[in-house]
Structures are given as C-alpha cells and as structure tokens.
Amino acid sequence: MILCVDFSSETALYTQLRDQIIIGIASGALKPGEDLPSVRRLAADIGINIHTVNKTYALLREEGYLVMDRRTGASIAEMPPSDPGFSDHLSGLLRPIAAEAACHGMDAAAFSAFCVKIHQQVRQPAAGSAVPAPSPAAAAEKQKPGV
Amino acid sequence: MILCVDFSSETALYTQLRDQIIIGIASGALKPGEDLPSVRRLAADIGINIHTVNKTYALLREEGYLVMDRRTGASIAEMPPSDPGFSDHLSGLLRPIAAEAACHGMDAAAFSAFCVKIHQQVRQPAAGSAVPAPSPAAAAEKQKPGV
DNA sequence: TACTTGTTATAATCGATATATAACAAATAT
DNA sequence: ATATTTGTTATATATCGATTATAACAAGTA
Numbered sequence: 001m002i003l004c005v006d007f008s009s010e011t012a013l014y015t016q017l018r019d020q021i022i023i024g025i026a027s028g029a030l031k032p033g034e035d036l037p038s039v040r041r042l043a044a045d046i047g048i049n050i051h052t053v054n055k056t057y058a059l060l061r062e063e064g065y066l067v068m069d070r071r072t073g074a075s076i077a078e079m080p081p082s083d084p085g086f087s088d089h090l091s092g093l094l095r096p097i098a099a100e101a102a103c104h105g106m107d108a109a110a111f112s113a114f115c116v117k118i119h120q121q122v123r124q125p126a127a128g129s130a131v132p133a134p135s136p137a138a139a140a141e142k143q144k145p146g147v
Numbered sequence: 148m149i150l151c152v153d154f155s156s157e158t159a160l161y162t163q164l165r166d167q168i169i170i171g172i173a174s175g176a177l178k179p180g181e182d183l184p185s186v187r188r189l190a191a192d193i194g195i196n197i198h199t200v201n202k203t204y205a206l207l208r209e210e211g212y213l214v215m216d217r218r219t220g221a222s223i224a225e226m227p228p229s230d231p232g233f234s235d236h237l238s239g240l241l242r243p244i245a246a247e248a249a250c251h252g253m254d255a256a257a258f259s260a261f262c263v264k265i266h267q268q269v270r271q272p273a274a275g276s277a278v279p280a281p282s283p284a285a286a287a288e289k290q291k292p293g294v
Numbered sequence: 295t296a297c298t299t300g301t302t303a304t305a306a307t308c309g310a311t312a313t314a315t316a317a318c319a320a321a322t323a324t
Numbered sequence: 325a326t327a328t329t330t331g332t333t334a335t336a337t338a339t340c341g342a343t344t345a346t347a348a349c350a351a352g353t354a
Binding site for chain 3: 159160195196197198218
C-alpha cells in the first residue's frame with residue numbers, strides 16, 4: 001500500500017491521506033487488523049510533518065476506521081463501524097454532486113450507472129494505481145472550462 | 148428560491164451558496180434565463196459581505212452555471228454547459244465517497260440505490276426545503292461517533 | 295536503560311476566508 | 325446630463341485552518 005500526496009492539490013494533505021487510506025480499506029489493500037506505519041515513519045517517507053500524519057490518524061480514528069494500540073501503533077479497525085448517522089452523512093456529501101450531475105444532463109439512471117462504475121473501481125484491488133490519488137480538488141481544477 | 152447560509156458550518160459561505168444554487172437549478176426552482184438577485188441585494192438579504200456573494204457568482208460563472216449580463220446582472224445559463232472533463236471531475240468527487248460507503252458495508256447495488264434516491268430528491272421541486280442547506284461538512288459533524 | 299509508540303504543548307508561517315471601504319466602466323432610468 | 329444600478333477590481337484588515345518546527349510527555353517493548 002503506497003501512500004503519497006500531491007502538494008499542488010487544493011485538497012489538504014491530511015485529507016488526501018485520509019481518502020487514500022479509506023480507498024485502500026474499501027479495495028482490500030488494507031485489511032482489518034493490519035498495521036499502519038508509525039506517524040514518524042510515514043511522515044518521513046512522504047516528506048511531510050509528523051503532525052499532519054497524526055491529524056490524519058486521529059481523524060480516521062474518530063471515524064472508526066483506525067484503532068490505536070499503544071504497543072503496535074495504528075491498525076485498521078474491524079469494519080464496519082457502528083454508525084447510525086452515516087446515512088445523513090452520505091446524503092450531505094452526495095446531494096451537491098447529484099445536483100451537479102443533473103445539471104449536466106445525467107438522469108437518475110445515468111447517475112446510477114456512473115456511481116456503480118466508481119464503486120466497482122474502488123472495490124478492485126487497485127491495478128497499477130500508483131497515481132497521486134486524484135483528489136476532488138484536482139479534478140475540480142481540470143473541470144475549469146477554457147481557462 | 149430562498150438562499151441562506153449556516154455560519155456554524157465548516158463549509159465556506161461561498162461554497163454553501165454555490166451548492167444551493169446548483170441544487171436549485173437541478174430541482175427546477177431556478178430555470179434557465181431566470182435572473183438572480185444582485186450581489187448587493189443578496190449580500191444584504193443574507194447578511195454577509197458583497198465579495199462573498201461575488202465570489203460565488205464568479206465561481207458559478209466559471210463552471211458554466213451562470214451568465215453575466217451587465218444590464219440585468221446574473222442569470223441562470225442555458226444548460227448543460229459543454230464540459231468534456233466533467234466525467235473526471237465527477238469521478239474525483241465520488242471516489243472517496245464510494246469508498247466510504249463500501250467500508251460501511253454498502254455494495255454496488257446498495258450504493259447505486261442510495262445515489263438514485265438522492266438524485267430523485269434533488270430533482271423534486273423541494274417541498275418545504277427551507278432548511279439551512281445541509282452541507283457536507285455539517286453532515287460530517289453529525290457523523291462523529293459518540294462525541 | 296534505550297527505544298519506540300501515540301499524544302500534547304508551544305510557536306511560527308502561509309494561504310484561504312470574510313470583512314470593510316472605495317472606486318471603476320457600462321448600462322439604465324429620470 | 326444626472327442619478328442609479330450592474331458586475332468588477334483594488335486595497336487593507338482580521339480571523340482561521342493547514343502545515344511545519346521543536347520539544348516534551350506517558351506508556352509499552354527490547
């Protein structure tokens with residue numbers, strides 16, 4: 001599992017790491033119980049500050065994706081985390097995106113098919129995905145028309 | 148079409164306005180050619196600065212949702228905006244969300260059904276949706292477990 | 295004892311956000 | 325012509341988040 005960041009992205013570094021780890025869990029590249037590198041190691045490998053990695057781990061722990069063991073460090077939690085408010089969380093994330101899709105001519109069926117495709121891509125064991133993790137902000141930059 | 152902002156939200160004010168206007172376009176509450184209030188009027192009505200509204204309008208114009216007419220001000224553009232990179236943009240937005248859903252036990256079918264539901268909600272003419280526009284950040288706050 | 299772990303404290307820098315005040319060119323209305 | 329409106333730009337300021345730097349801490353391991 002290779003973790004990296006894009007310093008030119010508008011997305012915060014700790015958010016980039018968070019997304020990559022979550023995608024790694026979803027794809028199976030990171031399995032429950034698996035240990036993650038220490039905050040100092042990961043920070044040194046990527047070339048960023050310890051606190052940035054620590055912020056990522058703390059956020060993932062709050063969201064239920066990581067568990068902290070003072071002996072072995074951080075490791076992937078046993079999914080799924082009990083989360084009664086996840087539906088509302090997901091709705092809030094998807095609503096503006098669904099609206100964007102609708103404005104661009106995608107009906108419910110087309111949007112559904114697109115979401116399925118992305119979901120399946122995420123679930124696949126990342127064939128050659130050593131890409132710098134295309135963040136939403138990076139994609140948003142590409143989306144600027146004609147500039 | 149009622150526009151409002153949540154000052155306690157983590158989402159930027161200009162982003163909140165942007166999302167609401169896009170949702171308004173998707174739902175049909177804002178129709179192509181329809182005029183939007185001037186930056187000064189909207190800023191005064193909501194109680195925020197002119198530049199914040201101006202930033203929202205400039206962003207929506209860059210994205211193709213608004214057209215500026217020096218006579219009548221801002222108005223809804225004729226959709227959809229020609230956008231060859233929209234697919235990549237949408238992928239970048241959906242990928243971390245699909246991963247989150249997968250981590251919470253949602254398979255492709257369940258995720259698709261959820262996305263369709265949100266899409267249909269957005270397309271509906273907003274029955275009594277005078278709510279302060281549940282932003283992703285606000286939903287993310289709710290999602291924090293046990294705090 | 296030495297080393298590692300996550301965590302916290304403190305401080306500094308930088309950019310984004312939001313505000314305030316002001317002015318501009320262009321179009322409209324009187 | 326004058327006044328008013330439009331979006332736009334300039335300048336300055338205050339605040340907050342993000343990131344880095346240095347340092348220390350308690351706890352567990354070798």
